[in-house]
Amino acid sequence: MDVEITLRVDGTEHRLTVDTRTTLLDALRDRLGNTSPKKGCDHGQCGACTLLIDGRRALGCLALAVAHQGADIVTAAGLADGDGGGLHPLQRSFIAHDAFQCGYCTPGQIVSACGMLAEAEAGWPSAVSKDPGATDVVLDDEEIAERMSGNLCRCAAYANIVPAIAEVAHR
Amino acid sequence: MSDVRARPHAIGSPMDRIDGAQKVTGTATYAYEWPVEHAVHLYPLQSTIAAGRITSVDTAEAEAEPGVLTVLTHLNAPSLTRPDDPELAVLQTDEVAWRGQFTGAVVAETLEAARAAAGLVRFGYAPREHDVVLRADRDDLRKPEHAAQFGSAPGDLQDGSPADSLLGDADAALDSAPVRLDATYTTPMYHNNPMEPHTAVVSWDDGALTVYCSTQGSSFSQMLIAGVLGLPPDRVRVISPHVGGGFGSKVYPHSYAVLAAMAARTVRRPVKFALTRQQMFALVGYRPASIQRIRLAADGDGRLTAIAHEVAEQTAKAKGYADQVAVCTRLMYTAPHRRTTHRLAPLDIPVPTIMRAPGEGQGMFALESAMDEMALACGMDPVEFRIRNEPEVHPESGLPFSSRHLVACLREGARRAGWERRDPAPRARRDGRWLLGSGVAASTYPSPRLPGSSATIRVTPDGHHRVLIAAADLGTGTWTTLTQIAADALGVPVEQVEVRIGDTALPPASVAGFSSGISSWGSSICAAAERLRQVLESDHGGTVPAQGLEVTADMPANPDEDRYAMHSFGAQFAEVRVDRDTGEVRVARLLGMFDVGRVINPKTVRSQLMGGMTQGMSMALYEHSVLDPRFGHVVNHDFGQYHIAANADVHAVEAHWVHERDPHTNAMGSKGAGEVGIVGTAAAIANAVYHATGVRVRDLPITLDKLLP
Ligand code: FES
Ligand code: FES
Numbered sequence: 001m002d003v004e005i006t007l008r009v010d011g012t013e014h015r016l017t018v019d020t021r022t023t024l025l026d027a028l029r030d031r032l033g034n035t036s037p038k039k040g041c042d043h044g045q046c047g048a049c050t051l052l053i054d055g056r057r058a059l060g061c062l063a064l065a066v067a068h069q070g071a072d073i074v075t076a077a078g079l080a081d082g083d084g085g086g087l088h089p090l091q092r093s094f095i096a097h098d099a100f101q102c103g104y105c106t107p108g109q110i111v112s113a114c115g116m117l118a119e120a121e122a123g124w125p126s127a128v129s130k131d132p133g134a135t136d137v138v139l140d141d142e143e144i145a146e147r148m149s150g151n152l153c154r155c156a157a158y159a160n161i162v163p164a165i166a167e168v169a170h171r
Numbered sequence: 172m173s174d175v176r177a178r179p180h181a182i183g184s185p186m187d188r189i190d191g192a193q194k195v196t197g198t199a200t201y202a203y204e205w206p207v208e209h210a211v212h213l214y215p216l217q218s219t220i221a222a223g224r225i226t227s228v229d230t231a232e233a234e235a236e237p238g239v240l241t242v243l244t245h246l247n248a249p250s251l252t253r254p255d256d257p258e259l260a261v262l263q264t265d266e267v268a269w270r271g272q273f274t275g276a277v278v279a280e281t282l283e284a285a286r287a288a289a290g291l292v293r294f295g296y297a298p299r300e301h302d303v304v305l306r307a308d309r310d311d312l313r314k315p316e317h318a319a320q321f322g323s324a325p326g327d328l329q330d331g332s333p334a335d336s337l338l339g340d341a342d343a344a345l346d347s348a349p350v351r352l353d354a355t356y357t358t359p360m361y362h363n364n365p366m367e368p369h370t371a372v373v374s375w376d377d378g379a380l381t382v383y384c385s386t387q388g389s390s391f392s393q394m395l396i397a398g399v400l401g402l403p404p405d406r407v408r409v410i411s412p413h414v415g416g417g418f419g420s421k422v423y424p425h426s427y428a429v430l431a432a433m434a435a436r437t438v439r440r441p442v443k444f445a446l447t448r449q450q451m452f453a454l455v456g457y458r459p460a461s462i463q464r465i466r467l468a469a470d471g472d473g474r475l476t477a478i479a480h481e482v483a484e485q486t487a488k489a490k491g492y493a494d495q496v497a498v499c500t501r502l503m504y505t506a507p508h509r510r511t512t513h514r515l516a517p518l519d520i521p522v523p524t525i526m527r528a529p530g531e532g533q534g535m536f537a538l539e540s541a542m543d544e545m546a547l548a549c550g551m552d553p554v555e556f557r558i559r560n561e562p563e564v565h566p567e568s569g570l571p572f573s574s575r576h577l578v579a580c581l582r583e584g585a586r587r588a589g590w591e592r593r594d595p596a597p598r599a600r601r602d603g604r605w606l607l608g609s610g611v612a613a614s615t616y617p618s619p620r621l622p623g624s625s626a627t628i629r630v631t632p633d634g635h636h637r638v639l640i641a642a643a644d645l646g647t648g649t650w651t652t653l654t655q656i657a658a659d660a661l662g663v664p665v666e667q668v669e670v671r672i673g674d675t676a677l678p679p680a681s682v683a684g685f686s687s688g689i690s691s692w693g694s695s696i697c698a699a700a701e702r703l704r705q706v707l708e709s710d711h712g713g714t715v716p717a718q719g720l721e722v723t724a725d726m727p728a729n730p731d732e733d734r735y736a737m738h739s740f741g742a743q744f745a746e747v748r749v750d751r752d753t754g755e756v757r758v759a760r761l762l763g764m765f766d767v768g769r770v771i772n773p774k775t776v777r778s779q780l781m782g783g784m785t786q787g788m789s790m791a792l793y794e795h796s797v798l799d800p801r802f803g804h805v806v807n808h809d810f811g812q813y814h815i816a817a818n819a820d821v822h823a824v825e826a827h828w829v830h831e832r833d834p835h836t837n838a839m840g841s842k843g844a845g846e847v848g849i850v851g852t853a854a855a856i857a858n859a860v861y862h863a864t865g866v867r868v869r870d871l872p873i874t875l876d877k878l879l880p
Contacts, residue, residue, distance in 0.1 A: 021283040030282065035204035036197025038415070040366045041448040045810035048366060076197040087192060095191035098778045101646030103194030104366040104415030110195055128819075142819075149817040154366045154416050155646045156785030156816060157778060159824040 005069050009034055010078025018065045025049045025060030036077035036107045047151030050108040051075060057115030076107030089168050090114060097164035101155035109151045113165045116147045139169040181655035181665050185774035189650045199413040202370040202385040203445045211240060213434050213444040214285035216275035218267040220298040221803030222519040225265040227295035233277055238284035240438045242292060244275035249433050252401035257490050258522045259399045261429045268489040269521045270803040271453025278434045301519040303803040305485040307462040312483055312514035315493035328495040328513060329529060336501055336567060339508035344477035348468030352545045356537035356869045360796040361458040363526045367415020369455050371428035374441035379406045384428055386411045387421040388682030389641045393675045395425050400432060412673035414645040419525030422684045424455040452808035456524025459485045461496050463537040473549040475560045477508035486515045487522040495530035499615055500538050505562035519803055528846040531616050539612035539854030553611050554585050565736040573735035573835035576766035577613060580742040580829060584764030588744035598865040605748040608863025612854035614741035618842035621681035624726045626695040628703050631719040634667050642672040642692040643683040647845060648775030655771055656693040656839060660700035678723060686843025690836060691726055697838040698724035731835040739847040741765035745855040749863045754875030756860060758788050760823040768842030769832035776844050780826035783848020789816035791853035795872050
């Protein structure tokens with residue numbers, strides 16, 4: 001069944017008709033030509049498709065497009081546009097730390113890191129937080145690695161991803 | 172050959188990746204992402220038996236689905252030219268050679284429609300009893316014959332080496348030695364799992380085919396695809412500027428591209444086809460499982476007198492791929508009596524392929540574990556034991572090494588790892604419930620050049636140089652490192668160099684495999700730069716003419732290639748913690764010290780080495796493709812069940828290198844760095860686990876069940 005919907009992606013509204021079976025990820029990539037989020041597994045197991053949906057990180061391959069009418073969707077391409085066309089600080093830090101090789105997981109890593117920093121800012125604990133009740137989260141390397149473990153990197157750039165994020169987190 | 176060694180400018184600088192901004196914004200274009208007008212989608216059909224014949228096909232219901240354009244099966248598929256590589260003969264017979272093999276394809280207006288319709292196609296089968304289990308005592312193990320099986324390369328094994336190598340009398344030396352080891356090590360099936368699924372977007376235009384393809388070598392893919400479709404290569408253009416990882420699996424396996432091309436020819440529309448993660452476990456290769464018996468003999472001074480390494484490995488009946496598992500043993504250590512053999516078990520299983528350090532990956536786990544066991548048996552420190560058995564020249568060919576700084580890697584790595592503080596006794600240190608241990612292993616990988624590259628350089632009077640070569644960047648940093656090499660070869664700043672890669676419209680390039688890319692492509696670029704200098708001088712008085720100037724050069728011959736053994740080396744040190752009660756293993760620190768010749772870009776090479784080491788850790792502890800003997804398929808065929816290292820699994824990973832250039836490998840003085848990082852890591856970890864626990868695990872992966880009493 002086809003349905004007409006509106007999606008707001010990286011600040012721009014799009015009117016499109018989608019099959020009700022279409023995932024948000026496929027709607028972005030196949031219909032809107034926004035291929036910044038990647039498809040690594042289509043099963044919610046790799047994180048390559050990570051998006052910010054209304055400010056929170058979510059997996060585009062596990063979301064149906066029809067369920068996100070009017071949602072505010074941000075991709076890594078949109079993060080770059082955010083403040084005047086330049087790269088986001090996380091993006092600059094990923095380049096400086098060489099926190100990727102093939103780059104296929106990278107937009108997902110960066111969007112995820114962005115959402116993760118906001119979660120930490122809001123005081124959300126993780127599985128390795130020493131005091132889950134604390135309101136101040138100290139993002140040490142262990143916390144960052146734990147909170148970023150939903151984003152697989154087969155090139156295994158992890159040992160560079162953690163310092164790339166830490167540098168931005170500790171600014 | 173031009174000598175860029177004298178002018179160090181761009182080479183050696185930690186330049187950020189040229190494609191960095193595209194990668195971090197997601198705007199680098201991978202195969203699936205090329206905009207193609209009026210494209211349709213393909214969803215494949217796969218066999219649900221492991222061996223037998225298709226007896227009936229019912230596509231009526233699928234064809235009636237809205238949006239479906241066609242259903243291809245062996246009954247209506249276009250016929251192919253008989254390929255050298257049998258894996259590429261897609262939909263040509265009713266025979267089923269493994270479970271998950273392509274049996275057809277649904278082509279539809281949308282991915283959703285294609286996928287839904289695929290579920291409606293019915294096949295009837297006459298199954299044969301299948302045979303999918305590798306055992307060392309099978310009576311049908313046979314010697315690999317690579318050239319007879321597929322391809323035209325000489326030699327028995329994937330790398331062209333002979334299957335067997337026998338020097339002296341290993342059996343007699345083993346019988347009489349005062350110190351002996353006889354141990355069997357096994358490695359499971361591993362899947363490459365690059366993050367970007369294998370993809371082909373194809374369109375026909377006037378009898379010519381364009382393929383946007385995730386490939387490690389666009390020129391090689393062009394040859395394979397053109398060959399099987401019966402086209403002259405210049406009628407096939409392969410475009411692949413950015414590749415989302417490959418680790419070997421994007422060299423040979425191209426059956427998906429062949430299927431997409433057949434579909435596009437049938438429906439006369441462009442076709443997009445990306446494999447799903449699950450499909451990748453049956454269709455794009457894997458590292459074959461191995462059973463390796465190692466026997467070592469030593470005299471009373473810890474000098475090896477005999478080395479035997481006998482390998483049984485799995486392969487597919489459909490294609491006799493054979494990894495060079497014991498070839499590393501031919502060059503690592505000196506000993507007068509030597510024996511290395513490879514045997515294959517041909518099974519009804521998917522076709523294996525190259526996976527990062529094919530052969531060395533499995534072989535050095537076994538050899539370097541055995542060296543640790545033997546060091547203990549000789550009462551020696553494992554670092555010193557290796558150094559005592561270091562050869563002067565290649566122990567079997569007698570050729571000198573172009574450079575071999577393994578001893579320096581062992582010594583400097585040991586210093587950095589704090590090895591001298593190590594108490595050799597096993598199970599002697601703890602921190603609360605954690606047992607602590609450390610281990611060492613050596614690494615090696617060949618550093619060859621592959622034939623088939625040329626480079627074109629176009630210069631304009633403003634000093635802009637465009638460098639053209641169909642090389643590949645799968646995360647290897649090729650965009651950046653070739654720019655650095657070209658800048659130094661031309662004697663200009665990197666800003667005046669613009670490299671174009673990943674397109675068969677460019678001059679051809681060898682594949683990104685065998686750790687040969689930079690050696691081969693860089694040599695070609697240096698030759699073109701030299702030619703440019705000559706032509707400028709001789710024909711233009713040293714001034715670039717107003718219309719610009721273009722030269723092309725093939726990769727020059729390197730007479731040293733036959734005179735030296737060319738290999739990268741390394742030493743890896745692992746510190747592990749093992750939970751006394753649960754057997755959980757954590758790798759607290761991995762330190763690698765490498766000999767990779769002159770480093771073109773320390774930033775990208777460090778990433779490559781650390782990535783290799785981390786994959787080696789993943790191989791040691793997590794990865795294991797579980798083949799179900801009842802059905803012949805890999806059960807854990809997704810990231811939820813096939814575990815690769817995640818961020819929280821990784822702690823300190825350090826890669827360092829000796830600052831030595833190789834005088835013989837190529838004009839840059841570099842050696843291969845793409846694969847050596849994964850070699851030996853699993854052994855270093857297994858040796859550290861033994862040191863921590865007193866339990867020797869000889870069967871990868873090292874899971875907690877193997878550590879509990
Ligand atoms: S593609 Fe969505 S999690 Fe892998
Ligand atoms: S950079 Fe290749 S998968 Fe992460």
